[in-house]
Amino acid sequence: MCFKNLPIEFDAQGKMHLREDAAVAYGLRERPGGSGPRTLSEEQVRELVARNGYIKDVDFDPVTRVAGALAFHAVADLKERKVLAANSMATLFRGYEVIMLGRDPRDAIFITSRACGVCGGVHAVTACLALEMAMGLVPPPLGVVARNLMLAMEFQYDHPLHLFLLAGPDYSRQLVEQTNPEVWEKAAAYRAPGRAWHGYETVGRIMEDLNPLTGKLYVEALHMTRVAREAYVVLGGKYPHPETIVPGGVSTTISLQTFNEYYVRLQKFFDYAKKVVAIWDDITEFFYAVNPLYKQVGARPASMIEVGIWDDPDAYDATYANCDHWGERRWSTPGAVIDGKLVTTKLTAINAGLEEFVERSYYEPWAGGKFATDPLGNPLSPYHPWNKETKPKPVGQNWKEKYSWSCAPRWDRQTVEAGAYTRLWVTAAAQKIRPNPFLEATGRSLRFKLPRAGLPEVELEWKIPEVWNAFERNRARAYAIAFNALVSMNDWLKGLDLLKNGKTEVATPFEIPKHGTQVGVGFWGAGRGWLTHHLVLQDGFVSNYQIVTPSTINASPRDPWDNMGAYEEAVLNTPLLETFTEPAKFKGIDILRTIRSFDPCMPCTTHIHAGDRTITREVNTCACGAED
Amino acid sequence: MRTLIAGVGYSNLSDLSVGPLVAEQLGREEWPADVEVDDLSYGPIAVVHRFAEAEPPYRRLVLVGAVDRGRQGPDIRCYRWDGVLPPPEEIQARVAEAVTGVIDLDNLLIVTGHFGVLPPEVFVVEVRPRATEFGMQTSPAVTALLAEVRRLVRGIAEGAPGELGCCVGGAGGRALAE
Numbered sequence: 001m002c003f004k005n006l007p008i009e010f011d012a013q014g015k016m017h018l019r020e021d022a023a024v025a026y027g028l029r030e031r032p033g034g035s036g037p038r039t040l041s042e043e044q045v046r047e048l049v050a051r052n053g054y055i056k057d058v059d060f061d062p063v064t065r066v067a068g069a070l071a072f073h074a075v076a077d078l079k080e081r082k083v084l085a086a087n088s089m090a091t092l093f094r095g096y097e098v099i100m101l102g103r104d105p106r107d108a109i110f111i112t113s114r115a116c117g118v119c120g121g122v123h124a125v126t127a128c129l130a131l132e133m134a135m136g137l138v139p140p141p142l143g144v145v146a147r148n149l150m151l152a153m154e155f156q157y158d159h160p161l162h163l164f165l166l167a168g169p170d171y172s173r174q175l176v177e178q179t180n181p182e183v184w185e186k187a188a189a190y191r192a193p194g195r196a197w198h199g200y201e202t203v204g205r206i207m208e209d210l211n212p213l214t215g216k217l218y219v220e221a222l223h224m225t226r227v228a229r230e231a232y233v234v235l236g237g238k239y240p241h242p243e244t245i246v247p248g249g250v251s252t253t254i255s256l257q258t259f260n261e262y263y264v265r266l267q268k269f270f271d272y273a274k275k276v277v278a279i280w281d282d283i284t285e286f287f288y289a290v291n292p293l294y295k296q297v298g299a300r301p302a303s304m305i306e307v308g309i310w311d312d313p314d315a316y317d318a319t320y321a322n323c324d325h326w327g328e329r330r331w332s333t334p335g336a337v338i339d340g341k342l343v344t345t346k347l348t349a350i351n352a353g354l355e356e357f358v359e360r361s362y363y364e365p366w367a368g369g370k371f372a373t374d375p376l377g378n379p380l381s382p383y384h385p386w387n388k389e390t391k392p393k394p395v396g397q398n399w400k401e402k403y404s405w406s407c408a409p410r411w412d413r414q415t416v417e418a419g420a421y422t423r424l425w426v427t428a429a430a431q432k433i434r435p436n437p438f439l440e441a442t443g444r445s446l447r448f449k450l451p452r453a454g455l456p457e458v459e460l461e462w463k464i465p466e467v468w469n470a471f472e473r474n475r476a477r478a479y480a481i482a483f484n485a486l487v488s489m490n491d492w493l494k495g496l497d498l499l500k501n502g503k504t505e506v507a508t509p510f511e512i513p514k515h516g517t518q519v520g521v522g523f524w525g526a527g528r529g530w531l532t533h534h535l536v537l538q539d540g541f542v543s544n545y546q547i548v549t550p551s552t553i554n555a556s557p558r559d560p561w562d563n564m565g566a567y568e569e570a571v572l573n574t575p576l577l578e579t580f581t582e583p584a585k586f587k588g589i590d591i592l593r594t595i596r597s598f599d600p601c602m603p604c605t606t607h608i609h610a611g612d613r614t615i616t617r618e619v620n621t622c623a624c625g626a627e628d
Numbered sequence: 629m630r631t632l633i634a635g636v637g638y639s640n641l642s643d644l645s646v647g648p649l650v651a652e653q654l655g656r657e658e659w660p661a662d663v664e665v666d667d668l669s670y671g672p673i674a675v676v677h678r679f680a681e682a683e684p685p686y687r688r689l690v691l692v693g694a695v696d697r698g699r700q701g702p703d704i705r706c707y708r709w710d711g712v713l714p715p716p717e718e719i720q721a722r723v724a725e726a727v728t729g730v731i732d733l734d735n736l737l738i739v740t741g742h743f744g745v746l747p748p749e750v751f752v753v754e755v756r757p758r759a760t761e762f763g764m765q766t767s768p769a770v771t772a773l774l775a776e777v778r779r780l781v782r783g784i785a786e787g788a789p790g791e792l793g794c795c796v797g798g799a800g801g802r803a804l805a806e
Contacts, residue, residue, distance in 0.1 A: 065724050118728050161727050169720070212720045213742065225727065226677050240671075240729060601728070 002336065002344040005413035006353060008379055016352055016378040026381045028560045054079035058588050062091070063595055065166045070555060070600045073399070074571055074591055078583050081576040083591065087399055088555050088567040090406035093362065097390040100545035105131055105512060105537055106247070112533065112547060113241045116601060118161070119526045121154045121236065123533075123547075124245040126522035130535040131247040132318035134520030135513060140505040141313035143249025145495040148310045148331075149262060150236045150250075151524075152488040156228035156269055158527025159420065159481050163276060164210065164221035167474055167596040170589065171283050172210035179578045179589040186290050193285070194278025197455065203286045206279055217279070224272055231265035234258055249507030259495055266488050270453040273482035277460055280478035284471040293575050298470025298594035300569040301339050305411050305553070306422040307350060307532060308334035309525035310487050312434065313494065320375045320521070323347040327523065328432045331439070331487045334523065335426030336411055340468075342429040347523055348378055350411070354532075355383035356548065357408040360401065360557040364391035370536075375519060385534035385546035386519060408556040408565060409548050415559070417566035418529035418550035419598065421476030424462050424483060438486040448482040451489070470570070470597035477599070514540045526550055528599050551601045570594045629687040631785050632747070634668040636693040636733045643757030643770045647693035647733070650777055657778075663785050672726040672739035679745035686747040690784050692777065693733035694757040694770075701756055703773055706780055709750040713741055751784045753777055 001010060007019040007026065018025050049055045056078055061071035075085040096115055100108060108127040113120040125147055132139070139147075162168075169175060177184040188204035200206045209215040229239055236242040237252055244252045252258075287294040312329035327334045327347035335345045336353065344350060351374060358365055369387025371380050380386060397403045410416070428446040433439055440447040445463040462479040465472040498504070522533040529550035536544035556565035564572065574594045580586045635651030637644055648667050655665040668675050668691070679686065713719060722738045733752070740746050755777060759767040766774070 064721055116729065165724060165727060213716055213723070222673055222676075222723075222727070225673065229674070 002349050003353060003412050006381070008352060016349070018379045026383065048084065049075070054583060055084070056583050056586065058591065060588065060592065063592070063600065065169065065596060072567070072595055076576060078576065078586055083572050083574055086564065086568040086571040087403055088557060088565055089404045090555055093392055093405045095390070095392065096547055097545050100542050103542050105535065105542050108535070108542065108545065109245060115547065118158055118601065120240040121150060121232070121242050121245065122524060122526045122531055124242060125151060126524040126531050126533045128245055128247045129522035129524055130520040130533045132520070133320055134518040134535055134537050135247065135510055136318065137248045137508055137510045138318050139249035139508055140503065142254060142495060142498045142503055143506040144311050144313035144316055145491050145498065146235055146250045146252070146254055146506055148491040149488055149495065150232055152310065152484045152491070153228050153231040155420065155484045155527040156481065157225045159477055160221035160224045162477055162599045163280065163474065164217050166599065168210050168217065169212040170593045170596060171207060172212060172215060173204065173207040174211045175589065176207055179587055181579060183290055187286060190286055192282045194282045197278035198275045203282055206282060227265050227268050231262050234261045246507055248510050251507055254506055256499060259492060263492060266485065266492065267453045269481060269485040270450050271455045273485050274450055274455050274458055276478045276481055280475045284475045287471060291577060293577055294471065295467045295469055296573060296575050297577070297590050298473065298570045298597050299467060299573045300566060302337060302468040303339055303414055303416045304337045304422040304425065305350060305416045305418055305530055306332070306335050306426045307347060307523035307525065307530055308332045309423070310491070323523065329434060331433065331490065332423040332525065333427045333430040333432045335430055337425055337429070338414060342426060345426070345430045345432060348374065348376060351521065352378050352380060353411045354385065355381045355410050355413065356385060356388055357383060357410065357559045359560045361404050361407045362392060362394045362402055363407065364393045366391060385532070385548060386536060386544065388546050404557040406552050406555045406557060408559040409553045410559055415563050415566055415569060416553065417598065418553045419473060420480040420527060420529055421473055422529050423525065424476050424479060425464060428462065428464055436490050438489055448486055450482055450486070470594045473597040512540055513537065528601055554598045555600060567595055567598060629662060630684055631663045631688040631690065632686045633663065633665045633690045633781055633785050634692070636668050636691055636731065636736050638669065638731055640762060640764050642759035642761055642763035643755065643766050644694045644760050646755045646766060646770060649766065650692045650774065650781070653774070654778060654781060660786065668736065669731050671731065672736045675736060676740050676743045676745050679740060688749040688785070689747045690751045690753065690781050691733060691736070692753045692781055694755045695733050696757050696760060703756050704777060704780065705754040707752055709737055709752055711741055713738060753780050
């Protein structure tokens, strides 16, 4: 039994049923037992602000160094050094769900790819998976392997960006010296335990090279994005927005030379992973040593969801009927973790537990739903994506009512988060990873055997952390580079085997069904974690298309029971450890570290003030956070 | 003198796609051996890598794109970029935009300028867009300007830009089409 709040129980065969004693199935009246902190009411906050000069409204609009348009409002008690209220706002409507309605389903690959300037490849693949399920289309093994190889390398673009361009500067000398000079002084003298791998004698030297624009680690990350892109296009032909991702596989020609060219790039990530892991281990442990309260920065319950990624070509058959089997055969295991405990690894249960709410978002609610069950007869909520309708309704911002373009996805009516780190956690805890020479799950950790390249072979171990916070999100993201590299290595070897055995087909022909209703779901992942596309076809055209991205999950506003979204919870739990002499000099670095540790990817709109002119740019890119 | 003519912009955004469109048109024309035509709409960081590795280095760059400056102005603005960069915080923000998918003429100049990879001579031919929504065609007003844009670009690429009346400084640039 993995559901605590939804009225679903399992029979002896593991099939889900609505509980007979459920008074009102899927009613919104009963408040589920939320695991997150509670916030003050707006009236209480107003009263505090009125009588206390240390209570401050802190608005980050936009939050900088994130992809796209995220705004965050917090009320901070600068004397008590805590956050009293928090609201996360996706500030732009993108509406891919609306754009997709009535279209030829093949358009989904190319249109949804535009949802993100970083993650175009993952949206294209996820759309293809949804179509494959709807059409009953199985790609040949080499097609599956090629997708895995491309997507693993797509994430190798994403992770360095997060670690060194977007979140990394928060730990640079430039910022730490401003916000916590006493921490910088200690860093300058703190011997770095990982110096044999990253080459820095002290944590202070690491921080210097984390400086934005000029730091060596910043510039190196830009270079590594190129290596990752080159490896991707060796297989995929083009990035962003690849045109070789098709239902039933890929449309490129793959040869031994292709694999060799890919490997030349891949091996660079073996050494890069060794270095980056050592850097983020040292940064994390240093902050904990300087002040144990840093363990509370960005802390929230370890509740997270993941649909898994990187299929086993010998197991994936694109069917919903077998998705529990092929899901658990993925290199990254699907799963739901609630309060640190893995409660399921079944894709059907993960899917049945998913709901999206719009009570605090700029949308109208919808009535009922077409699908009371999934294709296997398992119950589905009327708030499930297959039942959802996207009905935008912009109104004025009101913290007590509606304040975001992101809806509020919940799993089993609980606040969860998604990220690259979720892959590590679930895979480590589930111990379902199939036998291979490079990756091992122990139940408490994930071990990575990184081959020798320029640096010696090494075994790294990511351990499920005791506390879940901003530092652990970043640390796990560094280990995710090792995870990706070794998934690539496994798939690279599998691909060579297939070539050797003459199994060179990369795609299966298909025809779009012209009649009837078909449903499909793409269970996949972005660099930042969970990604699903729920699709309904009616007589050959798209009648519903719903995208749930990691940032939709993480940036969500409150739900119908007033449970906060993950950013909001994490910020509310964050102690304000910044050094400042007066409220006017407060920069909010601990809040920003918290938000950026999730690697927000929001819709992009940028307002730039440049001298005497204001340029408003609306650019057609990252819409991960508010695509509905 | 090794010269690169390049368009910058998103595809299929009506007038905002003038850069790629003009680059495609110019690519079909005859050019001297030392003049290349390309589309640089693939991200400023990748462009940084390209310029950094160009051998021999480019000496002149002519960028074509549409920029909505949010006010009335000349239809075509042609200027030599002065290379003045904004403060580091804004450069940092532009790099963050660049790596997360923003394709934009200003971004390209700032990011490549910051990393010091631009050719010594950088010229910009900038079109004022009228239609900025999704669309595969430019507006009639901008369509009527395309021949003049191509003529200006050719003049800069092949000739002495000063003689063509290109003026220095973007914001204060003299309009050539007036």
